[in-house]
Amino acid sequence: MTGSTAQRPGLDARGFLTREGCLARVPHAFRPVVAATRDRLAGVFGRRLHSAYLYGSIPRGTARVGRSDLDLLLALREEPTEADRDDARALGTALDAEFEQIDGHGILLFSRARLLSDPERYDLGWFVACLCTPLLGEDLAACLPRYRPDSMLARETNGDLALLLPRWRRRIAEAGDTEEALRPLVRFMSRHLVRTGFTLVMPRWNGWTSDLSEMAEAFAGYYPGRGEQMRAAAVLGREPVGDAVVLASYVGDLGPWLAGEYARVHGLKAPRPDGL
Incomplete structure (x- = not known):
């Protein structure tokens, strides 16, 4: 099979990958979850948090009530500690228990430096720039290149x-x-x-x-x-x-x-x- 010459999904007119999610696509039922997440992240992590992102079905607009989980990526100003991971787990558990719309959670923690590092340019960097939706803080995508599906x-x-x-x-x-x-x-x-x-x-x-x-x-x-x-x-x-x-x-x-x-x-x- 050969690839079609027509423009494929997920690309702009120049052939670069576009960001797949946005807050405007969050289904109405999940907006209270997202609002609570934003508020509590700031309270839990304070100045340790550089930026926070949603990813997965919620920002893509395809989440199913009672079936989809809450997926977050947190960029910290320093390397995550065990205390940071404990805080993230506790926050995710609390949100999962409070909101019946979600079934489970996943929270990824990385330092800002690692997400922008050369070894991660085409892995975690691409993930942030193309698959993550900004929720809090300065968007790291501005510091990353454009990507092609190569x-x-x-x-x-x-x-x-x-x-x-x-x-x-x-x-x-x-x-x-x-x-x-x-x-x-x-x-x-x-x-x-x-x-x-x-x-x-x-x-x-x-x-x-x-x-x-x-x-x-x-x-x-x-x-x-x-x-x-x-x-x-x-x-x-x-x-x-x-x-x-x-x-x-x-x-x-x-x-x-x-x-x-x-x-x-x-x-x-x-x-x-x-x-x-």
């Missing part, structure tokens, strides 16, 4: 799957065998594999989407032999079930194949100074 971006965002698979196997072994324990792993790994599959073909597809079904279809257009696996993973990324067989297939078949093909096509992600 092989460098593919390599630096998801070219580390081979390193992740051993960690995934340990997490599966330590999780136990209950449906409740395995469901979050199925959700997380399904989403990660679909996104990795999409960025594998992203330079040829020449565009961006965060919709799991669209990602899987884009991948299947170039790898039809693996298309059904990726479509199934997209479904499980939205509606997970705690199935040990699914997880075994991820770390024993789809994941290793995808890691090898990714390395062949784009190469390996550059090592980070801290090994992350």
Whole structure:
């Protein structure tokens, strides 16, 4: 399959990736959650906080009441401490308990310096500039370049799957065998594999989407032999079930194949100074 000459979603007229979310797209039901989050972040972190961002389905406008989680990225003025992480967890837990609109939370903490560092230019930097919506503070996107859906971006965002698979196997072994324990792993790994599959073909597809079904279809257009696996993973990324067989297939078949093909096509992600 060859890429279409028509302009793909997620690109401007010059072929640069556009920011996918904005506060105006936040569904009405989630606006009280966002307002409370903004107010409480300032109170919890004060001057430690440089800027805060929403990402995921809420700023994209696709969040589902009672099903979607609250995703935040916090840029701190200094490297995050354990106390900072504890504060973030406590804040997320409190918001999750108070607002029935959300089901879970995820809060990423990084220093401003790391987000703007050269090693993170095409990973965390791109994430802030293109997938995060400013909520508080000065927007770091002003300090970052424009991005195209090219092989460098593919390599630096998801070219580390081979390193992740051993960690995934340990997490599966330590999780136990209950449906409740395995469901979050199925959700997380399904989403990660679909996104990795999409960025594998992203330079040829020449565009961006965060919709799991669209990602899987884009991948299947170039790898039809693996298309059904990726479509199934997209479904499980939205509606997970705690199935040990699914997880075994991820770390024993789809994941290793995808890691090898990714390395062949784009190469390996550059090592980070801290090994992350």
